Amino acid sequence: MERLRRRLPPLTALVVFEAAARLQSFTLAAQEMCITQAAVSRQVRLLEGHLGNPLFIRNHRSVALTTAGQRLFEAVDESLERIAQASTEIRSDASGAVTIAATVCMATYWLMPRLDAFQQQHPQVALRLFALDREVDLRAENVDMAITCGNEGQRHGVRMSHLMDEVLVPLCSPGYLQGRTLSEPQQLLGERLLNLDREHWRGFNWAVADWGAWFDQMNVRGVLPPARLAFNNHAQQIQATVDGRGIALGSPHMLADLLVDGRLVEALPQRYATRRGYYLAVNEHSSRPRAVAALHTWLQGEGHAATA
The missing domain is CATH 3.40.190.10 (Periplasmic binding protein-like II)
Structure with a gap:
């Protein structure tokens, strides 16, 4: 970690740089971050000094990225987005809620009327319902379970069972x-x-x-x-x-x-x-396996009852 810290530029300066590069303006970056324009300029100069390269071409009323600035922006933008996504997922995990996705029609007319009974039996399980009229990638979108029409289209790590x-x-x-x-x-x-x-x-x-x-x-x-x-x-x-x-x-x-x-x-x-048929797709990498298993068992019972 010590070596990594020495290799990395100042992290505050990177965040300020990302805003200035994205907005192509020190003034707009200052407004977004609630700091002064002079503070943005100082952070950018600090970063340029650390890297030994100019990152912006300063014009009278605007700024533009240099080749080095564009290269750094692409890396910083991708890295910060991944950190933000991971933070969102961790906050979601911390809520303890099971996320289940279904089409709008399935969610409205079949799933929602049955969830109250499930939660009466499992009051400790919180639920998040995603009603989406599109395919859902459980692994990529951090979804615990989905009701799909057909058993194809999901990648490795998703278990399908007939509903x-x-x-x-x-x-x-x-x-x-x-x-x-x-x-x-x-x-x-x-x-x-x-x-x-x-x-x-x-x-x-x-x-x-x-x-x-x-x-x-x-x-x-x-x-x-x-x-x-x-x-x-x-x-x-x-x-x-x-x-x-x-x-x-x-x-x-x-x-x-x-x-x-x-x-x-x-x-x-x-x-x-x-x-x-309609299938239950279960994300085998869910951080809430016991709650997911309880919901899975319940929904399978409801599916069998509906077709009896």
Whole structure:
């Protein structure tokens, strides 16, 4: 450590230098750091003296990095960012909270309604819920657990276990049908179908599962009705379905609570098994293994109950 200290420039000067280099201004750096412009200049001169090279070209109203300054800035910027990220992760670890990620729809309609019961049984476990409509890299993003659709896309150190199969069925509100009864998939070509926009799928490695795929599975041929209302968020699509705006494809397992309380009904019984499933992805490098294991066991039980 003694040798490292002798090799390193003054650390305060490095922090001041990073601000001045990033902002290309001693004045703005002074304002950001709540010190005087003269103090910024002193720290930069101290650093230049330590390195034996000028770091800035001083103009009348601005500064620019020299070649040596640019080289140092790139190293300092990367190093300070890594320190800041590590500090954030350590503070998160210190909170003792288990971070679980899921899509917005899964988090809203399946996960959140079950977390109160989990915490009643495990009051010592704090939770942080990340609702994200994109793939999550558990290791890189310091996430303890995620609910994913499919068991691919995670790197070494992430353990996958099956939660429940993905099955899609046409759903609507009771009010949408207004007493009508649908009996054949072909009839849906004349209905108001709610669509997920292609933008929704860009954040995932999952195959698109939309009305076109459902009709193919049902061997229905015909022109799909134009998308009168499309969403880039599955949760908004389901909420619009509950509000009676049309028929949407949804998972009866994920949306079991809405079906049980009658807010949604199956417009048709024909189900499309996508041959993929929802999985629990567990970060094996989590700093809270016992809490993660408790949540994992609980969620697996809930997943099995939903499909029983």
